[in-house]
Amino acid sequence: MALVGAKGSGKSTYIAVLLHELMNRVGAELDASLTPCDDRTIERYRQEFARPLYGEHRLLRATQSAVTDLNRDPLVYLLTRTIRGRLRTRAESLTLVLFDTAGEDLRSRDVSELHLRYLRAADAIVFLVDPLELPGARAALNGTALARSGGLDDDPDSDPLNVIARVTELLRRTGGPLKVPVAVALSKIDALRPSLARQSALHRARRPSGALDLDDREAVHEQVLALLEEWQAGMVGRYLRQNYTDFALFGLSALGAVPEAESVGAGGVRPYRVEDPLLWLLYRFKMLDGVRG
Numbered sequence: 001m002a003l004v005g006a007k008g009s010g011k012s013t014y015i016a017v018l019l020h021e022l023m024n025r026v027g028a029e030l031d032a033s034l035t036p037c038d039d040r041t042i043e044r045y046r047q048e049f050a051r052p053l054y055g056e057h058r059l060l061r062a063t064q065s066a067v068t069d070l071n072r073d074p075l076v077y078l079l080t081r082t083i084r085g086r087l088r089t090r091a092e093s094l095t096l097v098l099f100d101t102a103g104e105d106l107r108s109r110d111v112s113e114l115h116l117r118y119l120r121a122a123d124a125i126v127f128l129v130d131p132l133e134l135p136g137a138r139a140a141l142n143g144t145a146l147a148r149s150g151g152l153d154d155d156p157d158s159d160p161l162n163v164i165a166r167v168t169e170l171l172r173r174t175g176g177p178l179k180v181p182v183a184v185a186l187s188k189i190d191a192l193r194p195s196l197a198r199q200s201a202l203h204r205a206r207r208p209s210g211a212l213d214l215d216d217r218e219a220v221h222e223q224v225l226a227l228l229e230e231w232q233a234g235m236v237g238r239y240l241r242q243n244y245t246d247f248a249l250f251g252l253s254a255l256g257a258v259p260e261a262e263s264v265g266a267g268g269v270r271p272y273r274v275e276d277p278l279l280w281l282l283y284r285f286k287m288l289d290g291v292r293g
C-alpha cells in the first residue's frame with residue numbers, strides 16, 4: 001500500500017494512527033493480528049511514530065527527504081485475519097508495506113528511482129488530500145483551523161490534483177485507465193465537521209461490525225464527491241474517473257481535532273474513520289465481507 005500526498009497532508013500522522021488502531025480497536029473488530037516483519041519496523045514505529053505521538057503527545061516532525069536520509073526503509077507488517085466461513089475457518093494474510101514518503105520528494109519531476117519502484121510494486125495506492133489546502137474549502141473553516149490552512153498557497157506543486165496527476169503519469173505504461181485500486185482520502189476532516197450538514201455521512205461514526213457497510217461506503221463516497229464539487233475541486237473526481245477503473249473517496253481524521261501549536265489537542269488522539277480506506281481495500285481483496293443495511 002503506497003501512501004502519497006503533498007507536504008504536510010498528514011501522511012506520517014496517518015500511518016502512526018492507522019497502525020495503532022489496527023493493533024487495538026480495529027484489530028479486535030476484524031479479528032485480525034498485526035505482526036511486524038522485522039526488527040527495524042518495530043524500532044522505527046516505536047521511535048518515530050508511537051513515542052512522539054502517543055507517548056509525548058507531540059506532533060510528528062516533517063519527514064526527511066530520501067535524498068538526505070538514506071535509511072528510509074518501509075514499515076512492513078503482516079495483517080492476518082481469521083475468516084469464519086460456513087464450512088471451514090481459514091486465515092488470510094496481507095503484507096502491509098507502508099512507505100512514508102516526504103512530501104517534497106513527490107514534487108520534483110525526477111522522483112527518485114526508489115519511489116518509482118515502490119509505487120509500481122504497490123497493490124493499492126492511498127492519496128491523502130489536505131482539504132485545508134483547497135482554497136474553496138477555506139470558507140468553511142474558523143479559528144485555529146483557518147490559521148493553520150493555506151501554508152502552501154504559493155506552491156503549485158502542492159496542489160492535490162497536481163500531486164495525483166504526477167503520480168498517475170509515472171504509473172502509466174500504456175494508454176487507458178489504471179487498474180490499481182486507489183483510495184483518495186480527505187485528511188483532517190475534523191477541521192471541517194462544524195460546517196458539514198448534521199445528517200452528513202461524515203458526521204456519523206462507522207458502525208463497527210467486522211464487515212464493510214456498503215451503504216455507508218457509498219454515502220461517504222458521494223458526500224466527498226459533493227464536497228469537492230462545492231469547493232471548486234470537482235476536477236479531482238473527474239480526473240480519477242478518467243484515469244482509474246477502481247477508485248473510492250474517503251474523509252478521515254487521524255487526530256480527531258485541530259492540534260494546538262506543537263502538540264496533540266487536549267482530548268488526545270481521537271481518530272475518525274482512519275480505517276475506512278483499509279477496510280475497503282480488504283473488501284476489494286476478498287478478505288472482508290460487504291453487508292447492506
Ligand SMILES: Nc1nc2c(ncn2[C@@H]2O[C@H](COP(=O)(O)OP(=O)(O)OP(=O)(O)O)[C@@H](O)[C@H]2O)c(=O)[nH]1
Pocket residue numbers: 005006007008009010011012013014059060061062063064101102103104187188189190191252253254255256257258259
Ligand atoms: N486538524 C488536523 N490536523 C492534522 C491531522 N493530522 C495531521 N495534521 C496536521 O498536519 C501536520 C502535518 O502532518 P504530517 O503527518 O507530518 O504530514 P506529512 O504528510 O507526513 O508531511 P511531510 O512528512 O512533510 O510530507 C501536523 O503537524 C498537524 O498539524 C488531523 O487529523 N487533523
Ligand SMILES: [Mg+2]
Pocket residue numbers: 011012013061062063100101102103
Ligand atoms: Mg511525514
